[in-house]
Amino acid sequence: MSLLISLDSIAQHDPDLVGGKAYALGILLTAGRKVPMGLCVTTQAYDAYVRSAGLFERIAMELGRKDFSEMRWEEMWDVSLRIRNMFLNTPMPISLLEQLKGRIEETFGNRPVAVRSSAPGEDSLKVTFAGIHETYMNVCGVYSILEHIRLVWASLWADGALLYRQEMGLDTETSSMAVLIQEFINGETSGVVFGMNPNEDEQVVIESVYGLNQGLVDGTVEPDRWILDRPSGKILSHMAVKREQRVVPSSTGTQVEGLSPQQHNTPPLTDDEVRQVYDLVMQAQEVFGCPQDVEWTFHQGELFLLQSRAVTTPNQEGSTDNRSWYLTLRRSFGNLKNLKEKIEGELVPEMKQVAEVLSGIDMTVIGDDELGDELLKRSGIYHSWEKRYWRYFIPFAHGMRLFGQVYNDTVRPLDPFEFMDLLVISDLLSIKRNNMLERMASLVRKENRLRDALRHDEDTSWSVEFSRLIDEFIETFGDLSCGAAECSYDRDSIKSVVREMAVRPPAKSFKDTYDIEKLTEDFLSLFSGDKRSFAAEILDIARASYRLRDDDNIYLGRIRQRLITVQDEARKRLERRGVSVQGYVTAQDLAHALKNPEYVMQSIAEPEEPEGAEHIVLKARQLTGQPASRGIVSGIARVIKTGDDLLGFKAGEVLVCDALDPDMTFIVPLAIGIVERRGGMLIHGAIIAREYGLPCVTGVPDATELIQTGKQITVDGYLGIVIIA
Template sequence: MLPEVGGKAANLGELASAGLPVPPGFCLTTAAYRHALSAAGLEEVFTALSAVSASELEQLNRHATRARSLVLDAAMPHDVVQAVRAAYLALGDNVPVAVRSSATAEDLPFASFAGQQDTFLNVVGVDSVLDAVKRCWASLWTDRAVSYRTSTGIDHDSVALAVVVQEMVDSSVAGVMFTANPVTGKRHEVVIDASPGLGEAVVSGAVNPDHYVVDSHRGAILETTLGDRQVEIRPLPGGGTERVELSSRDRSGDASPQPCLTDQQIQALAKLGRRVEDHYGAPQDTEWAIDDAGKLWLTQARPITTLYPQTTRNPPLPGDHAFLNFSLAQGLTRPLTPMGLAGIRLVASCVAKAAAFNVPDPRSGPPPYYEAGQRIFFDFTAVLRSRIGRVIVPRVFDVMEARSATVMRGLFDDPRFSVTIKTPFKLIRHVAPVAAKYRVPESLLRGLFRPAAAMKSVERVNADLRTTFMVPGQATAHQRIAHVQRILGTEVFATVPQILPLPALGFAMLALVKRLLGEQASYDELQTVIRGLPNNVTTEMDLALWHLASDIRHDPDAVASMAGQTAAELADRYRDGTLPPVAQSALKAFLRIYGHRAVAEIDLGMPRWSDDPTHILGVVANYLRLEPGAETPEQQFAKAAREADEQIARLVARARGKSPLHAAMVRTALDRTRRFAGLRELPKYNLVLGLAAVREQLLLVGSELAASQRIDQPEDIFFLSLDDIEAALAGDALHKVIAERRAAYHQELRRRHIPRVLLSDGTEPEATAGAHGKLRPGTLSGSPASAGLVTAPARVIMDPVGAHLEPGEILVAPSTDPGWTPLFLTAGGLVMEMGGPNSHGAVVAREYGIPAVVGVPDATTRIKSGQHITVDGAAGTVSTVDPDGLAD
């Protein structure tokens, strides 16, 4: 009944129908709101608001003020007045009531509108009730409500307001209760805030309440923290409320203040909260009150929208489990489309089968594979319980996504994950088959002793992979799906064990030099060695894009023709073939080689650059704004390579001071580092080539399904799974399924907080006390990624597509993948929330010689665009001149 009665009333009706204790009352439906305001002139406000963005607060507030005036000035229809009068009198003679707003866009599963509209307490008399009803209607148009709807993408003309009128609970104590811990995510903890008097004191934040945490499984009270109780809100005789400031004597009555709830009341509340949660099937944010007779009442329930979803299937074994967010480890904060997840499940199953794991259904993913919030998670409980796993895996993440490594180590002392696997035999049993099948030891030895032959082997692997990704042009739809399953489930993983051992050898050789030279080789000096690396496909791509811009810059007529146009307009011109000839041909050549790449490119559902070159043209436009005479990326790259060669010579000279053997070993080791470290990007590059081939086949199948009207458009196929596609090919129409999944996907795109690790009880270990540690005022701390010091304005960018980055600005991003790196060429520095010293963004930043700090918690929310910050890439810090300059 949400359209008729709004979120609050619908939830109260649910609670009452479930036999839960809800105060009696009635609801004035949205039909009354629309009837009363049909001639008020709100249509003009709707039209005006549709042209205003969430950032234009002044205009939003002006339109909101206009809407409130129209509502308050409108006459209350006679039939509405009579209906309210009759319903109120049926409650009794001048019964004190609460008059509460209930909007249709309120208390939804994806957005909590708590506090957006108004509530009026202790209203007495029918005239007062009618006045409160009108003021509730007007509160649909408060500044905060209008701004919130705009920011969440809800159309203003689609919302309406119902009004709930309930008997007041003359409460001795009241408050709020969360049936799951909203801070840590623990699903078995009930959190209660309570204060004497009306619950408005707690809900509005006017008081520091008593705080209780209860283990709902055991009924044990885990935590009791007494509030200061400086304020109490009380009903007044005859209507209205008063805010009473209490003295210390009023608050305590003696030297030992007592909790405002007894243990029995706390446990009764927790039990009631579980009943509410069981009814809805999801954790709830409730409001409650206890009257003078000790009776417990529920006055509200709504979903806890801030909790991160739990994994989509239960752990295969009983007990506690820990799940690692693999999406974040890949630098991906956004959700994946359903087909993107389906593709990853097949690839993960291929990896697991190669490692001798049992995979009953490859389309469902291997047993350790999970999904939560449309992102990829892996159960790494076995890692935590393995002695060798604790040594190896966190060290890998130290250089891949450092903050995840910190969270992992924080679980080592948790008794639920104590070490039970003390030998390496289980690991060897799963690694050995992969190493044997793909001749990993042979690759390592070839790289060490015959490096030229190793590079030729890489070239053969690349050529062979491209052949395996090919699909016959005349294949049927069913054959195309079979090829999709073959590429993802068999072929694409081969690039990893065939190529990755060489860059691993390169970085191992760098570590060997550190061991050989000790204090004679500093961290910064070794980082210089891996700047300007050859054989890096991402660097080559970025330089090719710079060449594209350079070609255009040399044609003044082309520059003039493209000036002042948006990236989207330029993309339309490219599709029409009307860009200046130099730009048209250069972009076509670039996309012929790199068009398979994309932002968030591990997701099959994301358009490739060849599908939509808007992002690339936006980057080119950024390059064209650079002033002539600035050092070009090519010059920067060549300079970095020279500095690396000079540093190698110095390190070899120091080694010679120890012995000729030391010198030979250091020279050979650093040669292998320079040859092979840049190859770290190649396995993913090849993986994305395979994904692009798969995407092309899926779009062909999508076109066939769209032509037969089973789906609306070819791109809809990315909101299906392979099983869904086969059902559609058999005749099923899937329009409704696709619409629901698109809505869920776009809802998940709004989520800003993404946990690195989840436990099976919903706990986010990073959110528990002490996860972040103390930071100096005005300073954020992360992992050093690229040495150097730069002070410049920050530019916070959440999505590189269409992003505007002025030359020299410091790029602040949640994470980066190759789709972001063209921005690096003009960035003065880099700050990332995710990543480690050897994550993709860190490597590219070093190669371009820009200071970078990665793994900085909450960087995109604590740093603001335009704010001057200092990035110290060696110390791993980001600071402001003003100690209070970073947002809390």
């Protein structure tokens, strides 16, 4: 078995054994180019590792849990995290370890190295998937190198790879990963040269930054850019940028730091160095016989070639393919810090203000034309906030994910989602709202007269305390907006929820049972020095990310509620005119109809249900999802499809819904378990379930169709299955 192959002898081996990256570098080294010295851990080592300790089978089972076509990206990320955790917790078999250790130690000693992925077959792809697999910089010592090899192996199953599984030919039976360990070059300037400008064949493009290439590749540092004439190498143009930062080695691998005043004002490359980089890409083209994209770095005046691959077309996709957008959600630490500032300092206060201004207008006193205008205006405002939600709030959710990786790398827990326990400290708006409801419920539990009055729908205004609490609730939270379900949200609906809450003892929250301060300290004590402040900062970002994942929906929900108020008024007026408004109608359509009595609305038809053989009745018996919150419970299902379902929710039922909107969370304290169609471990439903310690299964395809209200169901939050009696 060839487990390790030195970079200078790679050219004689099968590219599938060493992967595309290592193979290309080996060929260039043999051809006399300056490439950092390296050792390739072949795909045979990966195969030997995963075939040991049942890892191969466990990966196959994890990937087979659910049809990929039914998975959201968030679920793929979860799958990927679980697999990564398997690699973290599965040591190399001793025999393999022994075979790798000696030679790695002999070759690199204690000098820093880069541990890079080298996936077989990557180079034959027609599109580029750069950055999907992991690369680690500045790794020191044989044991650390061996750890990072496992992490690179795990990245064969990264979320990005799962998204592009078809194009990449990802398959449990055949896919494998080689790893290239290379001497780490602490370059002063680095960059990428594109041997053929994708927009202009006769040009070469050079991008360059101060410090390591990582800053350029992950988008943290904006590069200077040169355009060169391809045949002659003549510089056609240079686009300078506002140079601010560079990536440098640090005790945690790498870090971002500010540039010196001189570097601010000086391009990273001289004209002579631009020429050297141009020569390098042309030499690489000569070796491979086709134009190349090359990564390089200058160290002490010497130009090193770090990576070379054939020019590929950028990943061009149709408008329906949003996978590349998901890949941009993997944000760096620095990027998340900036996002946090923008969201907390700017966007959230603005959202609150918008909702407040809109609530000040009385819809019932304005004319039809004006109402139509108001409808269009509000629809516009709402949709512009929805866009910002996708642009800023959704990417910020990655704060939790980044923290999860840091936690798992350090703690190596058996449950890859244990890190969520540390995030529960964040005071969610929806929990605060529920606490106010709980105060009313506890009053009702104590006062029999109040309880009887609520039970018989009688007047409760005599109870000064109860009325005060309701007023306070409405003042603080506006109303019980029901999210997806458009329910009424007057005093009566608040009372009916409180009446149900009072039937049961107060719901316990996670915080009552866990000592979060101790959990936090236990975690932070695993780090020292610089690393400890990094860990504290990333935990802070993760908590903000966790809290916002919830609160942002509530703020957005308020703006949407202002839109719904106008829509409701518009419907009422049209119905008074004798126009019936059925099904889903757009705001534009409603506005047109208000302004023009002749206008015919285009309601959207509902899809027809497929026919089956009449003598066969299909029912679900056991459905698989994700175990989003631990515990097991049996009870009567209530499937939420409309606002009435929400307000009709009875204490002790199991909540079954398509997607648990934060605006719906006021019924969660009444529920004994949660089942959700939308998948993910970090979604709102999972977060709220963990807060209340309720068993929860998410990602159950067609949950609201296959489960019916009134059915006895069991929610197994350990295995992620729902059993229907």
